[in-house]
Amino acid sequence: MAFARNIGSGNGNVDPLDRLWPRRIRSVIRHALSRWEPAEFIDAAELLASELVTNALQHGRGDVRVLLTFADGCMRLEVRDDSPESPVLRDASDTNETGRGLAIVRAEAHDWGISDNGRTTWCSLVLPSLSPTP
Template sequence: MTPTAIMVRTAPGASFRYIPRSGADVAFARHTGSGNGNVDPLDRLWPRRIRSVIRSSLSCWEPAEFIDAAELLASELVTNALRHGRGDVRVLLTFADGCMRLEVRDESPESPVLRDASGVDEAGRGLALVRAEAHDWGISEDGMTIWCSLALPSLSPTP
């Protein structure tokens, strides 16, 4: 008979922390009004939905600033894909080598451009924000995926 669970004795005061391994993978079809600098009213809910997925996927990590930064990065990249990309949008969250990696892919081969927005510009700060917040970031060779990473917080025991 194969055991389905194993009990292990630990020292008094030992703590347990769930460490996510699978990440998240969300794909959605944009509405026809999104692109060319616009986001269709029906697509305006997607950044909020993706923030919820990110928050749920990272709920075991601390400090809260880490989760807030991940949500901000996801929101900026998804909004950018809706506003300037084409076709379906895919958001992939993975964990490896002490980092959380976030990828947002659409079907536009045009690479996003890092702009230097002035104080009066209403847009154009998204990638600058990603550059400032992320541990690392980049664009795939085909221009369809933009990614960023955040170093995972250390896993100190929680009392």
């Protein structure tokens, strides 16, 4: 899935219309994973998607692309934008209102990383079972 950001997103800001994208992506993730259990797995996947998409909108450039793949017992989520600047994992203090996105990804994901060119941030979750529930 790909979408174009509004002109007001980037440089630390998210345009009000772009604030709808994390919710839309969560809905796509929930639908894609709706046959898997437990529900906590789906909740974690939605949280990771929200954080990565919001980060791309807030700090990236150009269109945002989201890719969800399944292989080797893992779900992999990739979020790409056109910014060559790598996302930065920060230590947000208790008084900071932002800066926790990648820390949340690091805490919730089985694994995560950033592509060498800085344009793709990815994370993975181990699937709870290899067979979808009926």
